[in-house]
Amino acid sequence: MTDHIPRGDRSASCDELFKALSDATRRALLEYLVREGEQSVHALTAISGVSQPMVSRHLGKLKRASLVTARRSGRETYYTARAKGLAPVVQWMAVYGALWSQRFTALEDLGGY
Amino acid sequence: MTDHIPRGDRSASCDELFKALSDATRRALLEYLVREGEQSVHALTAISGVSQPMVSRHLGKLKRASLVTARRSGRETYYTARAKGLAPVVQWMAVYGALWSQRFTALEDLGGY
DNA sequence: CCATCCCATAATCGAACGGTTATGAAATGG
DNA sequence: CCATTTCATAACCGTTCGATTATGGGATGG
Structure with a gap:
């Protein structure tokens, strides 16, 4: 509330x-987390097609990009897709997608061509 | 019309x-094209901060990604932002952004910034 | 014509990236 | 306790990438 500009550190x-x-692998992990909800690294490794260390590193990148969060429980780490993480990209798309459509007067119906 | 799914070859x-x-450089070029309209490689080089060959290569990638089109006129090549190019990404965002928001019932401050 | 301008491609380099195997550190369970 | 599971990190390798300088090939204009 004190914060008008939501440029939080996260x-x-x-x-x-x-x-x-x-x-593509990172997107696949993210998509899986979105569809299936919270998952352990073990589970994600099983469906990813790459080695466990690679999964950990990909998840690390997604985490640093604020697209997932990690919760440690015992010896397992559960990752969850983070809702607001995509916001900056959505905003970028809105700005440039909008200008774009506006400039070209939407002669494109996105489905028609 | 025969084509429900907008998966065109372009x-x-x-x-x-x-x-x-x-x-970032590629996005800057794209953003400039969106804002200012059709531009020559020369003009884009002037504002890009990188060398002319690099601008050409970046434009080549944007072109291969269907985000710009090229028009040759004399010795100059004019590039234009392509409206429909972002469609697949917008669709991806719609799918996963939607599921996401739905799952978390949020999208809360997305309007805030 | 000839010098010039505009652009694209080639050669090259260092950094970053995706991937692997090997290792180590905690927590769990018998 | 000790073996095992789970995850992260380290070391390493080949490829890709961003960026540079150098080169060449078409148009343009004096």
């Missing part, structure tokens, strides 16, 4: 976000 | 798009 920069999303 | 894959958007 909000990643657009650059970091786009970089995090630019890898 | 539409780049999500992977290619995210990769194209993952570089």
Whole structure:
């Protein structure tokens, strides 16, 4: 409330976000977390197709990009997709997508071409 | 009309798009094209902060990602931001952003900033 | 014509990246 | 306790990437 500008420390920069999303394996992990909810590294490794250390590193990047959060319980670490993480990218798309459509008067119906 | 799914041949894959958007210089070029409209490589080089060959290569990537089009006129090449290029990413965001918001019932301060 | 301008490509370099195996550190369970 | 599970980190390798300088090839204009 005291905070009009929501540029919190947990909000990643657009650059970091786009970089995090630019890898297919990372997106697959993220998509799985979105669809299935909180998952352990073990479970994510099972469906990722890459080694466990690689999964950990990918999750680390997603975490640094504020796209996931980690919860440690015993010897397992559970990762969860973070809701507000995509906000900066959504905003970027809104700004440039909007200007874009506006400039071209939306002769594109997104479905028609 | 025969085509319900907008998966046209000129539409780049999500992977290619995210990769194209993952570089700050490339995004700056794209943003400039969106704001200022069609520009020559010369003009883009002037505002990019990198060398002309690098601008050409960045534009090449944006073009391969279907985010810009090129028009050659004499010895100059004019690049234009392409409206429909962002569609796959917008769709991706819609799908996962939606599920996300739904799951967390949030999207709370997205309007705040 | 010839010098010039605009652009693209080639060669090259260092940094970053995705991936692997090996190792180590906690927590769990028999 | 000791073996095992779970995860993270380290060391390493090949590839990709961003960026540079150098080169070449078309248009342009004196």
